[in-house]
Amino acid sequence: MSIRKVAARAGVSTATVSRVFTQPQAVADETRRRVMTAAGELHYAPHPAASALARGRTCNLGIVVPDVSNSFSAVVTKAVDRQARREGYALFVAGSDEVVHDEETSARALAQQVDGLLLVSPRMPDDALLALADMTPIVMLNRLLDGIPAVLTNLYEATGHAVEHLHALGHRTVVYLAGPDGYTNDVRLRGFRDACSRLGMEASELGPFAARFQAGVRAADLVLAASVTAVVAYNDEIAVGVVNRLSDRGIGVPSDISVVGFDDTELAEMVTPRLTTVRIPAAMAGTAAVELLLDLVRGRDAGLGSPRELSAELVVRSSTGPARVAPDTGQDPAP
Structure with missing residues (x-):
């Protein structure tokens, strides 16, 4: 049903009908009643997008x-x-x-x-x-x-919880795989550094990396060269890339290296072993x-x-475990 037919039945112009639906306060009460009655009889309703645009909105x-x-x-x-x-x-x-x-x-x-x-x-x-x-x-x-x-999201505190978890498992050498420069990475990195300093852990950093699976695959070889027992990755996609590449090279997760991600996306549950990660809502x-x-x-x-x-929270799964035992002494490498 067109606006013209409503206007003809109410005895007004199409502009008046339009104003009734977009600026009703600008139309006299009697005229507004006639238009609404005609619209009801003809089952007319204005198009939502057109009405929104008339009000200066796009919806x-x-x-x-x-x-x-x-x-x-x-x-x-x-x-x-x-x-x-x-x-x-x-x-x-x-x-x-x-x-x-x-x-x-x-x-x-x-x-x-x-x-x-x-x-x-x-x-x-x-x-x-x-x-x-x-x-x-x-x-x-x-x-x-x-x-x-x-x-x-309180990323600073959550990153600290991830580092504390690794420390409790006996890890003393840990690397952070940085993501793209920006606020999110800055807060996570600050939380990582402060927690490692407070706990007396030997911390290193690699990156920045794109927040993608393939970046994690490339990062894994650098992780092995860094001689660490644990990794904190910027996000789950990087972490899963690391786990994948380590598996290809015969490195056990978590038996040789523990890996922690961020975000708790569906990937964290799909990878083997299931990923320990910081859940962000x-x-x-x-x-x-x-x-x-x-x-x-x-x-x-x-x-x-x-x-x-x-708030964020650490979700502990299978990708983190006790730090590997030093082969020459049979003792935990932690001081």
Whole structure:
């Protein structure tokens, strides 16, 4: 049923019918009643997208992730999409492939087509983020910047728990496989260094590596050259790559080297041995972020100044075990 037929039956113009559905307060009560009666009799309903555009809204949200194929990004995106649909919004998705320029370009392109934008672990400079926030409402996951609402996970404490777990198993030499430069890696690295220093462990670092399986495969040979008994990897994908390559080289996990990942994605349960990892509530973070974003879009921005912080937890599985015994003395190598 067309708007013209509603206008003809109510005896008004099509512009008046449009105003009844988009700006009802601008139409006289009697006229509004006639239009609504005619619309009801003709079973007319305005198109949702057209109504939204008339109100200056698109009913679209956007999300930019570092890698659309990454397991963690997929969990976050799915949670955001589910919540967005519940609220009547469609979701546009873009991936940067961990390239800062592409991240900024994608974000700027989306900003012109959506009511609000989510950025997952963004790496672009602060001034670029602030300029983007002037274009459209923004919420970030795993990045902290004054003036932009954020959802964070307590990665510093969780990394410390992972190191403490390895120390309790007798490990005294451990390497951290760094991920892409940025807030997330910085916090994990700081937690790793501080925990190792506090516990008197010999710590080394390798990377940065792309947050992907193949990067972990390449990193494994460097791990063997470092002569350590334990590995803390930036994420599960790197960790699983390490486990895979070590197996190919006849190195036992955890009998020779223990491996810890981050994120607790589905990969952690699929690999053999099952991966000890730090569980990050990805779905919860995505839902919290889109709720914050919709509050911004709807003008309910009171109390959004402080970041919303979520807890992480260490999940112990089969990829970590007691440090190997030194063959020459039969004693644990720990001092």
